[in-house]
Amino acid sequence: MNSIKQSDALARVKPSPTLAVTQKARELKAAGKDVISLGAGEPDFDTPDYVKDAAIAAIRNGETKYTAVDGIPELKDAIIAKFQRDNGLDYSRDQISVGPGGKAVIYNALVATLNSGDEVIIPAPYWVSYPDMVLLAGGEPVIVDASLENGFRLTPDTLEKAITPKTKWLIFNSPSNPTGAGYSHEDIKQLTDVILRHPQMMIMSDDMYEHIVYDGFQFATPAQVEPKLYDRTLTVNGASKAYAMTGWRIGYAGGPHDLIKAMAKVMSQSTSNACSISQWAAATALNGDHGFLKERNTAFKERRDMVVEMLNAAEGISCATPQGAFYVYPSCKGVIGKKTPSGVLIESDAEFAAQLLIAEGVAVVFGAAFGSSPFFRISYAAAIDQLRDACERIQRFCGTLR
Numbered sequence: 001m002n003s004i005k006q007s008d009a010l011a012r013v014k015p016s017p018t019l020a021v022t023q024k025a026r027e028l029k030a031a032g033k034d035v036i037s038l039g040a041g042e043p044d045f046d047t048p049d050y051v052k053d054a055a056i057a058a059i060r061n062g063e064t065k066y067t068a069v070d071g072i073p074e075l076k077d078a079i080i081a082k083f084q085r086d087n088g089l090d091y092s093r094d095q096i097s098v099g100p101g102g103k104a105v106i107y108n109a110l111v112a113t114l115n116s117g118d119e120v121i122i123p124a125p126y127w128v129s130y131p132d133m134v135l136l137a138g139g140e141p142v143i144v145d146a147s148l149e150n151g152f153r154l155t156p157d158t159l160e161k162a163i164t165p166k167t168k169w170l171i172f173n174s175p176s177n178p179t180g181a182g183y184s185h186e187d188i189k190q191l192t193d194v195i196l197r198h199p200q201m202m203i204m205s206d207d208m209y210e211h212i213v214y215d216g217f218q219f220a221t222p223a224q225v226e227p228k229l230y231d232r233t234l235t236v237n238g239a240s241k242a243y244a245m246t247g248w249r250i251g252y253a254g255g256p257h258d259l260i261k262a263m264a265k266v267m268s269q270s271t272s273n274a275c276s277i278s279q280w281a282a283a284t285a286l287n288g289d290h291g292f293l294k295e296r297n298t299a300f301k302e303r304r305d306m307v308v309e310m311l312n313a314a315e316g317i318s319c320a321t322p323q324g325a326f327y328v329y330p331s332c333k334g335v336i337g338k339k340t341p342s343g344v345l346i347e348s349d350a351e352f353a354a355q356l357l358i359a360e361g362v363a364v365v366f367g368a369a370f371g372s373s374p375f376f377r378i379s380y381a382a383a384i385d386q387l388r389d390a391c392e393r394i395q396r397f398c399g400t401l402r
């Protein structure tokens with residue numbers, strides 16, 4: 001078979017590390033290995049029954065054809081109601097875009113707006129796909145440090161210094177994947193004050209973990225905090241995390257009409273609409289009773305507290321307590337430079353994750369994938385017994401390093 005030469009655009013990017021780790025764990029399990037997969041960020045809960053019922057009804061009602069490119073009116077109305085209810089944001093139907101997953105919505109927005117050389121500011125640690133999506137869309141990711149010392153939050157000073165006349169977007173994510181760090185109303189205000197002074201740039205706010213917060217943390221989003229930026233903000237969200245609907249692929253955004261129209265143009269020539277059945281299911285999810293979220297957050301919090309405590313008890317590991325999402329992002333600085341019993345030098349977080357998988361069958365994602373080392377990410381969206389087992393294995397592994 002002829003080998004295919006990748007396009008220059010594709011050659012600039014790498015495959016998604018979160019999906020690669022998950023796939024690797026899947027293969028090891030299929031081969032009979034005892035693997036605990038804490039790689040992908042995916043709730044272990046099932047999609048609620050009322051949502052499944054809506055999907056079955058949609059199939060029976062023949063809602064199985066092409067839909068409007070960027071979403072059926074019924075889902076757009078449910079999204080409009082959600083933005084009003086949860087965020088105090090008013091949008092009309094022509095300001096809403098529905099796509100096949102939050103990932104696709106972000107990608108569409110970048111493709112719709114970036115020219116060669118346009119810069120996108122991305123605080124690190126970042127979700128693995130932001131920089132590569134910017135590269136694929138022809139732009140330049142500008143990575144800025146959101147350091148552990150500042151609770152993994154971007155400071156206004158760091159933001160100000162990164163802005164140039166070419167800056168097109170800041171990608172903002174709270175609670176954050178991979179750190180779980182949440183920005184308060186006041187934290188966001190300090191950032192939006194900076195952005196107000198730079199009319200060439202917009203904010204893309206990835207609010208995917210909005211509903212997964214702990215200890216009374218009050219979620220806020222930039223367009224709500226600074227109404228003057230309403231016309232310069234794309235507020236992105238989705239059904240995947242809150243409703244445990246990762247496989248259904250429904251993401252959505254509210255933003256300025258021109259941008260939403262441009263995103264629809266991208267979709268019309270690429271994916272067309274998100275799955276019709278998933279759209280009906282998502283409309284029901286958004287309009288439904290959200291009581292189950294509280295119950296699930298209580299379970300997530302119990303897991304978070306146990307994982308943080310057990311990781312801090314592992315030699316060389318230090319783990320901060322996050323405000324939201326279902327990730328922890330511990331430092332593994334204390335094991336760098338040590339050797340495994342078989343003599344392998346742990347010289348990086350990638351090596352730490354690789355050796356942990358070999359020795360104890362625990363799959364985690366290494367920090368370099370998120371632009372910040374030496375750390376690793378654990379998704380604690382797994383059963384508590386499995387998490388306890390995984391943390392015991394991590395403690396045991398760290399205890400063997402010399």
Ligand code: GLU
Binds near residue numbers: 019042127177
């Ligand atoms: N957002 C999830 C994660 O970070 C899903 C996998 C992905 O698309 O990256 O693990």
